[in-house]
Amino acid sequence: MAKDPGRVLIFDTTLRDGEQSPGASLNLEEKLAIAQQLARLGVDVIEAGFPFASQGDFAAVNRIAEQVGGGKGPIICGLARASTKDIKACADAIEPALNKRIHTFIATSDIHLKHKLRKSRKEVMAIVPEMVGYAKSLVEDVEFSCEDAGRSDPEFLYEVIELAINAGANTINIPDTVGYTTPSEFGELISKINKNVPNINEAILSVHGHNDLGLAVANFLEAVKSGARQLECTVNGIGERAGNAALEELVMGLHVRRSYFNPFFGREAESPTPLTAVRTEEITKTSRLVSNLTGMVVQPNKAIVGANAFAHESGIHQDGVLKNRLTYEIVDAQTVGLTDNRISLGKLSGRSAVRARLEELGYDLNREDLNEAFSRFKDLADRKRDITDRDLEAIVSEQVQQPESRFQLRLVQVSCGNSLKPTATVTLADQNGQDRTIAAVGTGPVDAVCSALNSLAEVENELIEFSVKSVTEGIDAMGEVTIRLRKNGKLFSGHSADTDVVVAAANAFVNALNRLVAADQNTSIHPQKDPLSTNFKEGI
Ligand code: KIV
């Protein structure tokens, strides 16, 4: 059996695999804010990015290693393809962290070997020990992944894993890269690896999986029963295509059904010791932060973090829940930090009261950021009677999006109605602080605003998604707008919240434009899709 840490280690890859979701790209400040929240959530490992991808990716991993990788914080990990250049860049980026890990990988399925790597099994078997050994010469903690393990020949997998462990890999990760396997197959694969790899007891077995058939979480839970002790997952399940296994579903599955899983850890069924180190009360906040910053809206019926996850609509259910919550609820909303605390602050409240509430919510802002948050709070308090924690979160997450802005919205003004042509006047400042104003008409006020912004920005794009939802209930609720723009097949999201949805739309549009422009200037390579051949030649 593989090494057993006695509980499940949560390896969060929101900032690496999650960020590979179309349109989910994050700037450095946003990545840092998410990493800080992941540390509060209590994940064991943060995969902070793919440092070789670009200077921007390197800098983000480096900053996270520096600011989140200290003391008793999580292990900071970087991804590297099995090449010396990738591995060296990764080691340099994670260097400031106290606990650091290099995660290197190579594909093992015949389909990837033939069509992507154009390498033989023999060549892969030469690369693995050499690159794992190289990573091990740079850091103590090395993880090795067999990409597309779910479709690889198990006999070949056993050999590759044995080589990786002999070369120093502490963790062996088994990815179902294309979300192809079923729970019983995946569980069986983990059992067989445990049985057939002679040195498997020297490493921790980890799983990674995508949700193409909606089975990622079920696959992981089956793998846990077979001895997997690290789960690679993302907040809200974001990631390539249908996404990755969702962190909140895994953690709550193991929490709510602890007595079912305990025996697989050699514990008494009723043992109260948690199976993960995650602070479940931080889940809702983490989910909202990731959704706000990535612009990846959470579907209302999403397990654990969807807006309807704890809502009871039918009379029979409501009646049952009022009599005894357990009739229709298996998770107490407070366990995942879902509270509707209305802060007793209004427009007359002072800075220190706002700061105290923000601190309780886990936002430790510096002086400058606090000043800005306070002025936004005051502005909101003028327009909205009750301010909830969600409103405060919306204010703070929007602030994080500000750096690296090329355009800034200075003014937006619309006139519309049933007998008026919707017209918007917009003032936009460019990166030199130069203001320009223009007016435009549209089919509706938002269309008019976007049209005016496009004329000023002069950046080619296509608007492909516009969604509005309210942050809280009530007529004075803030509206959250998410906008997705497309350029050359790539997606860019923008997000903003305001009591005026037209203002929120304008800010979200400018935010998406800023991401698009930043991406044009910072071309990243994709760790799994970019051809490796030249890199490998240089690497070995
Ligand atoms: O899906 C996958 O195989 C991956 C690896 C790089 C671990 O993301």
Ligand code: ZN
């Ligand atoms: Zn993946």
